[in-house]
Amino acid sequence: xxxxxxxxxxxxxxxxxxxxxxxxxxxxxxxxxxxxxxxxxxxxxxxxxxxxxxxxxxxxxxxxxxxxxxxxxxxxxxxxxxxxxxxxxxxxxxxxxxxxxxxxxxxxxxxxxxxxxxxxxxxxxxxxxxxxxxxxxxxxxxxxxxxxxxxxxxxxxxxxxxxxxxxxxxxxxxxxxxxxxxxxxxxxxxxxxxxxxxxxxxxxxxxxxxxxxxxxxxxxxxxxxxxxxxxxxxxxxxxxxxxxxxxxxxxxxxxxxxxxxxxxxxxxxxxxxxxxxxxxxxxxxxxxxxxxxxxxxxxxxxxxxxxxxxxxxxxxxxxxxxxxxxxxxxxxxxxxxxxxxxxxxxxxxxxxxxxxxxxxxxxxxxxxxxxxxxxxxxxxxxxxxxxxxxxxxxxxxxxxxxxxxxxxxxxxxxxxxxxxxxxxxxxxxxxxxxxxxxxxxxxxxxxxxxxxxxxx
Amino acid sequence: xxxxxxxxxxxxxxxxxxxxxxxxxxxxxxxxxxxxxxxxxxxxxxxxxxxxxxxxxxxxxxxxxxxxxxxxxxxxxxxxxxxxxxxxxxxxxxxxxxxxxxxxxxxxxxxxxxxxxxxxxxxxxxxxxxxxxxxxxxxxxxxxxxxxxxxxxxxxxxxxxxxxxxxxxxxxxxxxxxxxxxxxxxxxxxxxxxxxxxxxxxxxxxxxxxxxxxxxxxxxxxxxxxxxxxxxxxxxxxxxxxxxxxxxxxxxxxxxxxxxxxxxxxxxxxxxxxxxxxxxxxxxxxxxxxxxxxxxxxxxxxxxxxxxxxxxx
Ligand SMILES: Nc1ncnc2c1ncn2[C@@H]1O[C@H](COP(=O)(O)OP(=O)(O)OP(=O)(O)O)[C@@H](O)[C@H]1O
Ligand SMILES: [Mg+2]
Numbered sequence: 001x002x003x004x005x006x007x008x009x010x011x012x013x014x015x016x017x018x019x020x021x022x023x024x025x026x027x028x029x030x031x032x033x034x035x036x037x038x039x040x041x042x043x044x045x046x047x048x049x050x051x052x053x054x055x056x057x058x059x060x061x062x063x064x065x066x067x068x069x070x071x072x073x074x075x076x077x078x079x080x081x082x083x084x085x086x087x088x089x090x091x092x093x094x095x096x097x098x099x100x101x102x103x104x105x106x107x108x109x110x111x112x113x114x115x116x117x118x119x120x121x122x123x124x125x126x127x128x129x130x131x132x133x134x135x136x137x138x139x140x141x142x143x144x145x146x147x148x149x150x151x152x153x154x155x156x157x158x159x160x161x162x163x164x165x166x167x168x169x170x171x172x173x174x175x176x177x178x179x180x181x182x183x184x185x186x187x188x189x190x191x192x193x194x195x196x197x198x199x200x201x202x203x204x205x206x207x208x209x210x211x212x213x214x215x216x217x218x219x220x221x222x223x224x225x226x227x228x229x230x231x232x233x234x235x236x237x238x239x240x241x242x243x244x245x246x247x248x249x250x251x252x253x254x255x256x257x258x259x260x261x262x263x264x265x266x267x268x269x270x271x272x273x274x275x276x277x278x279x280x281x282x283x284x285x286x287x288x289x290x291x292x293x294x295x296x297x298x299x300x301x302x303x304x305x306x307x308x309x310x311x312x313x314x315x316x317x318x319x320x321x322x323x324x325x326x327x328x329x330x331x332x333x334x335x336x337x338x339x340x341x342x343x344x345x346x347x348x349x350x351x352x353x354x355x356x357x358x359x360x361x362x363x364x365x366x367x368x369x370x371x372x373x374x375x376x377x378x379x380x381x382x383x384x385x386x387x388x389x390x391x392x393x394x395x396x397x398x399x400x401x402x403x404x405x406x407x408x409x410x411x412x413x414x415x416x417x418x419x420x421x422x423x424x425x426x427x428x429x430x431x432x433x434x435x436x437x438x439x440x441x442x443x444x445x446x447x448x449x450x451x452x453x454x455x456x
Numbered sequence: 457x458x459x460x461x462x463x464x465x466x467x468x469x470x471x472x473x474x475x476x477x478x479x480x481x482x483x484x485x486x487x488x489x490x491x492x493x494x495x496x497x498x499x500x501x502x503x504x505x506x507x508x509x510x511x512x513x514x515x516x517x518x519x520x521x522x523x524x525x526x527x528x529x530x531x532x533x534x535x536x537x538x539x540x541x542x543x544x545x546x547x548x549x550x551x552x553x554x555x556x557x558x559x560x561x562x563x564x565x566x567x568x569x570x571x572x573x574x575x576x577x578x579x580x581x582x583x584x585x586x587x588x589x590x591x592x593x594x595x596x597x598x599x600x601x602x603x604x605x606x607x608x609x610x611x612x613x614x615x616x617x618x619x620x621x622x623x624x625x626x627x628x629x630x631x632x633x634x635x636x637x638x639x640x641x642x643x644x645x646x647x648x649x650x651x652x653x654x655x656x657x658x659x660x661x662x663x664x665x666x667x668x669x670x671x672x673x674x675x676x677x678x679x680x681x682x683x684x685x686x687x688x689x690x691x692x693x694x695x696x697x698x699x700x701x702x703x704x705x706x707x708x709x710x711x712x713x714x715x716x717x718x719x720x721x722x723x724x725x726x727x728x729x730x731x732x733x734x735x736x737x738x739x740x741x742x743x744x745x746x747x748x749x750x751x752x753x754x755x756x757x758x759x760x761x762x763x764x765x766x767x768x769x
Contacts, residue, residue, distance in 0.1 A: 339606065340612065343611075349626050
């Protein structure tokens with residue numbers, strides 16, 4: 001009686017304990033369910049393979065069909081194995097790192113830290129191996145598929161022979177994802193057990209993004225050039241062109257924009273001249289982009305004779321995003337409190353030393369954020385590039401800044417404008433790629449802003 | 457602690473003022489007296505700019521000599537023709553009601569006002585034979601030789617070590633940096649608290665530690681004069697006491713000018729006191745200057761007496 005009373009009281013008066021316990025139970029149930037279902041799927045798979053043989057299992061949704069339909073979004077991917085992999089392995093992969101240690105804790109309370117970790121690894125390792133197996137099976141299904149399409153008899157299931165026929169990209173994908181994925185899961189679990197929450201969240205987050213891309217985008221689509229046939233067409237030149245142009249744009253616009261911002265904020269006297277520049281910069285940010293295109297056409301393409309090159313495009317884009325970069329860099333500079341500048345001046349720093357060692361470092365995160373946002377605007381701009389005459393059919397990679405080029409939005413524009421439905425589909429795929437790139441850039445900007453924030 | 461605080465106050469403050477200050481602050485002056493004092497201000501301010509000056513009671517060199525220093529923010533004149541000596545290796549306190557131009561005056565000493573658009577100074581500030589007000593004098597050099605500690609602790613968001621080393625580094629210090637950092641932090645009475653975590657951010661310290669870090673930072677460039685603008689006003693009594701002790705110690709090697717609103721503090725730490733006051737048009741003028749003891753025990757100007765006894769301000 002007397003022994004039971006305190007513990008009863010404890011439960012009654014500490015709702016937190018109760019909540020935590022119910023959480024643990026929830027996690028436990030979820031984890032057990034996920035593991036059980038995965039095991040069943042795995043078992044079913046083994047049985048199925050044993051009974052029917054690989055060849056029959058993997059004949060749904062062939063590459064031939066895909067060819068006929070026009071490529072692009074790979075909605076026909078999930079064969080039974082693929083489906084299993086997608087439906088169960090993914091949640092397990094994402095959940096396990098989170099629930100593994102908790103699960104153990106709730107099962108055996110008061111477990112020593114070390115044991116908890118060891119057992120966590122022991123639980124996670126088979127999960128990782130399991131997913132690895134699933135993945136390889138799935139990929140080999142894909143390869144068999146592919147082999148059929150190109151005329152090899154995949155029924156033999158000889159992976160080595162298939163590798164001989166598979167593209168380099170596929171093999172890399174097989175190895176990278178098939179090995180990195182389980183490793184990633186292990187790493188996430190380990191980080192979690194070390195109470196390093198952020199990396200343990202980051203890894204699943206990256207995995208989710210990779211899955212989304214992977215499930216919807218055919219790797220061939222990413223790695224091939226445009227074509228007259230929708231089935232053969234890809235966005236390789238558009239993606240690389242976009243990246244190429246963005247790098248040059250940033251290289252031009254960031255130093256110039258930041259320099260202008262430093263001048264306006266730190267050096268310029270507050271007179272009519274600097275006010276005029278300031279007002280003009282703000283207004284330029286609102287000028288329609290096609291105007292920049294026409295300017296670029298005249299100045300870079302014609303007068304400076306850059307032709308319709310990556311360089312001309314990048315210069316035009318740099319002009320377009322410069323006002324955004326200047327304004328955001330100015331804002332970043334203004335967030336550095338005057339007391340910091342005074343402190344630096346008071347120990348005998350020159351104006352440049354104050355800027356170089358204090359203002360710039362403290363404002364740099366904000367500047368980078370602004371730069372990334374400006375770039376993500378530039379990445380979607382189409383009109384100015386059409387104005388300077390960027391091409392839409394580029395079947396080679398630009399290897400110098402003076403080469404012709406194309407970018408994603410122009411490629412999309414071109415495909416959408418065509419009558420064939422196949423092109424519309426691959427345009428949709430290209431848009432997904434563009435969106436993913438944009439989302440990644442914005443996420444990077446947000447993370448950067450969080451990480452570089454100083455509380456004064 | 458309270459006891460310590462009290463004895464400390466007694467030992468350094470002129471003992472004669474002590475009872476009277478206590479009396480006067482405890483019993484609020486009758487309203488009629490207050491009015492008289494206020495009326496007296498107006499009468500007093502108008503006719504003369506000449507400040508009352510006590511005689512020096514010791515032989516002392518001057519670190520700075522101000523002559524007719526006026527400061528303007530655009531068209532607004534903040535201080536008017538202040539003539540004031542600053543004795544070397546002494547603590548000089550600037551006191552006066554809010555808005556009378558103490559900070560403005562202090563910032564004239566190291567050309568900090570240059571940083572404010574539209575601010576300008578006229579007059580002469582003699583510093584080792586040169587006139588600090590002269591635009592040809594390099595303000596950067598002036599600021600290296602005349603350091604400053606601000607009201608709100610403002611360490612750089614960098615490591616403690618970097619906070620101290622920065623000034624020396626940019627000024628081309630080529631000696632042993634570790635030694636300099638240690639020395640400076642020791643002199644700032646902070647070394648023992650932070651010696652094991654010099655990599656920690658300066659912002660991670662407590663307010664009082666931050667302020668001592670700022671003092672260490674100022675010391676590290678080996679200035680001749682250290683200006684302090686209400687260095688303890690954001691701190692609790694214990695941290696304040698530490699800063700005050702520190703000021704007394706530093707006065708052996710440096711000339712210190714400190715702005716304070718706290719009369720007891722001025723009495724405790726300073727050797728000399730200058731009392732400033734702004735009239736109705738908000739222009740700050742020097743009213744009285746002299747050894748702290750004299751100013752506190754025997755103020756010659758009625759307004760000074762009113763101010764230090766807490767009658768207004
Ligand atoms: N940057 C500025 N621009 C314009 N006027 C200013 C500026 N700084 C101070 N002033 C004005 O100059 C006068 C003196 O200000 P100052 O800061 O020197 O006073 P203070 O004696 O230090 O006051 P406190 O004790 O409150 O700190 C005030 O009237 C103030 O309004
Ligand atoms: Mg002030």
